[in-house]
Amino acid sequence: xxxxxxxxxxxxxxxxxxxxxxxxxxxxxxxxxxxxxxxxxxxxxxxxxxxxxxxxxxxxxxxxxxxxxxxxxxxxxxxxxxxxxxxxxxxxxxxxxxxxxxxxxxxxxxxxxxxxxxxxxxxxxxxxxxxxxxxxxxxxxxxxxxxxxxxxxxxxxxxxxxxxxxxxxxxxxxxxxxxxxxxxxxxxxxxxxxxxxxxxxxxxxxxxxxxxxxxxxxxxxxxxxxxxxxxxxxxxxxxxxxxxxxxxxxxxxxxxxxxxxxxx
Amino acid sequence: xxxxxxxxxxxxxxxxxxxxxxxxxxxxxxxxxxxxxxxxxxxxxxxxxxxxxxxxxxxxxxxxxxxxxxxxxxxxxxxxxxxxxxxxx
Numbered sequence: 001x002x003x004x005x006x007x008x009x010x011x012x013x014x015x016x017x018x019x020x021x022x023x024x025x026x027x028x029x030x031x032x033x034x035x036x037x038x039x040x041x042x043x044x045x046x047x048x049x050x051x052x053x054x055x056x057x058x059x060x061x062x063x064x065x066x067x068x069x070x071x072x073x074x075x076x077x078x079x080x081x082x083x084x085x086x087x088x089x090x091x092x093x094x095x096x097x098x099x100x101x102x103x104x105x106x107x108x109x110x111x112x113x114x115x116x117x118x119x120x121x122x123x124x125x126x127x128x129x130x131x132x133x134x135x136x137x138x139x140x141x142x143x144x145x146x147x148x149x150x151x152x153x154x155x156x157x158x159x160x161x162x163x164x165x166x167x168x169x170x171x172x173x174x175x176x177x178x179x180x181x182x183x184x185x186x187x188x189x190x191x192x193x194x195x196x197x198x199x200x201x202x203x204x205x206x207x208x209x210x211x212x213x214x215x216x217x218x219x220x221x222x223x224x225x226x227x228x229x230x231x232x233x234x235x236x237x238x239x240x241x242x243x244x245x246x247x248x249x250x251x252x253x254x255x256x257x258x259x260x261x262x263x264x
Numbered sequence: 265x266x267x268x269x270x271x272x273x274x275x276x277x278x279x280x281x282x283x284x285x286x287x288x289x290x291x292x293x294x295x296x297x298x299x300x301x302x303x304x305x306x307x308x309x310x311x312x313x314x315x316x317x318x319x320x321x322x323x324x325x326x327x328x329x330x331x332x333x334x335x336x337x338x339x340x341x342x343x344x345x346x347x348x349x350x351x352x353x
Contacts, residue, residue: 011329018326020317025309026332089310118292193293194305228292228305 001038004028007049010040014047014062021068023088024049024060041079046072050080056154059086066093073104077261085109085154085260091253098257106259110155110234114256115241115249117229124247125217130209132218135173135185140164142182143173150201155258159187159198174218176202176211186215188223195223197231200240212243220247232256278323278352282343285318300338312337319343323352 001007011024031038034051041048046068049060057080061072076084086106090097098108135143140161147158159167167173167187176184184202188195197219202211220229231249233240241251286295286307293306301307307315315337316327327350336346 005330008330008332011332013329015326015329020320020326022313025313027309028334190305191308192303192305194308226305 001035001040003035004032007031007035007038010047010049011062013042017047018064019047019062021063021065022061023086024062025089041076043072043075046075048072048076056083056085059084061086066096069097070100070104073101073106073261077105083154083260083262085258087155087256087258089254089256091255094255094257101257101259104261106261108257109260110152110256110258111236112232112256113235114252114254115231115233115244116252117248117250119227119248121220121226121229121248123217123221125210125214128214128218130176130184130211130214131178132174132176132184132211132214134171135164135168135175137165137168139173139175139182140168143175143185146182146185146201146203147199151199154260156199171222172219174215176215178206184211184215186219188219190223190226193226194228194230195220195226197229207239213246216243216247276344278344278347279340281322282319282340282347285315285322286340289314289318295340298339302334302338307337319347323347325350325352 001010037052039050039052041050045064047062051058051060059076061069063069063072073086084106088097101108143164144158144161151158164173167189172188172190174186175182182203183206186200187198189198190196197216200212200215202215223229229247229249231244233244235255283295286293286301289311290306295301295306298304298306312332312334316332320326325347327346331346331350336342
């Protein structure tokens with residue numbers, strides 16, 4: 001697409017047809033980076049943006065309501081080749097979305113839950129036992145390799161090199177090293193009063209050394225103006241959920257599902 | 265939801281309704297007098313979609329897609345202006 005105005009005009013067209021149910025969560029900065037990979041499809045009763053990332057096609061629907069999703073998924077599978085992925089955030093209809101996705105040939109790739117702490121965070125760790133430092137530009141390639149080894153490239157928005165540079169400039173990547181090797185990393189964002197934990201990861205063989213807790217505590221200390229702390233965690237990741245609960249985070253009734261289908 | 269806070273708010277009925285909807289989405293924040301909800305981290309892009317749907321429903325309108333930009337939702341005055349533009353009474 002040519003520019004952000006064209007994206008908005010296309011959305012206007014979809015909304016004029018009563019297509020209000022969507023999984024397209026607009027963020028101008030992000031969408032402007034997508035423009036050359038973004039196109040749209042118009043069907044009789046729904047619309048769909050498609051972002052092509054190296055052959056993986058991310059779908060953003062505009063439907064009358066959630067009940068039209070099954071039909072839309074089937075029509076899209078007939079029209080578009082390759083690996084199709086769609087992501088949706090819901091606060092109900094969890095079993096329904098899985099049912100209609102499976103019936104339409106889409107498998108669940110990832111299910112994550114939002115957790116939240118509201119208020120001023122206590123300092124839970126006063127003495128740090130591990131080396132925790134700000135990442136610098138020389139660490140970027142190792143950080144990206146580390147993230148790609150643990151997180152799913154298709155469903156878990158691994159930052160680009162440029163995004164890492166921005167995070168590093170803003171002092172929002174902390175790392176832990178042992179004998180010069182990277183063993184832990186946390187990436188976070190602070191937007192006004194909200195701190196978002198983007199990624200946290202500790203190498204498996206180093207996981208009993210409280211590195212994760214110390215990375216999180218340091219990041220929270222740095223976000224000292226925040227009074228809302230949010231993160232997304234895999235629904236089945238018990239150790240991570242326990243760690244976050246230690247810091248006062250509680251599960252919210254909000255889930256993000258990623259479904260995918262391979263069709264050639 | 266803090267009803268006392270809503271009744272204290274000196275504004276139009278439309279502004280009161282907007283504040284009620286915002287407080288439903290994010291009960292932990294006080295949206296009164298805030299210049300930019302997004303800069304302050306009080307709303308994100310998923311919240312904006314929820315907010316658009318709630319505003320459409322509450323005011324019986326359909327906000328134009330071209331108007332769904334953060335600038336039009338950044339504070340209560342901007343939202344009120346947007347609603348009037350889209351036919352809300």
